């Protein structure tokens with residue numbers, strides 16, 4: 646399977662409006678970070694996790710115009726608000742896109758983007774809006790998309806819960822400050838784990854770098870990839886200080902698992 650990091654940044658992106666590049670060296674392209682989305686694919690099936698506000702730019706950069714399923718981790722703007730860019734995928738595929746998340750996130754989507762679930766007007770024959778087919782999933786659930794085995798993990802994001810996804814030997818856990826025991830169990834034996842780490846100091850809703858390293862020492866993935874990075878993180882200087890199994894994500898990064 647192949648993972649593509651479409652966006653490795655936090656909600657503000659790097660550079661961030663009003664705060665610029667922070668600690669990040671503007672000369673290093675790996676410090677230019679758009680908002681979080683990733684692709685997970687094999688030869689037959691392609692899954693998009695989250696529709697970042699930068700989705701149009703991200704899908705053009707990765708040359709993607711077909712998606713078999715969209716998964717949502719939660720309804721915060723940096724993970725959801727690019728939803729309208731899915732219309733272009735509907736047009737290319739001439740079909741509705743299956744979308745998966747929990748009832749709580751569906752409630753957010755219905756409240757803010759209810760038109761994505763509404764039928765097309767009968768007098769039209771083209772996708773003038775994004776069209777998603779709703780599938781409800783819940784924590785602890787296991788299901789299949791193509792040949793992929795999917796597991797849905799519960800995550801604590803401070804004031805709300807988010808979903809983590811295990812996809813075969815890969816797992817994606819972003820926007821998480823604590824993990825319940827059952828989620829550690831689902832991570833058992835994972836080869837590559839991509840985890841959100843905002844910056845190096847503790848935060849109320851996001852894990853910080855050393856906390857994620859501690860988790861990984863318990864989960865023992867072969868590769869730990871830190872993502873959802875803020876402008877306070879400089880790729881080069883932090884990379885040098887990470888343990889051997891850990892690395893930083895960057896936009897356009899491709900990982901073969």
Ligand SMILES: [Zn+2]
Nearest residue numbers: 656721723820
């Ligand atoms: Zn986020």
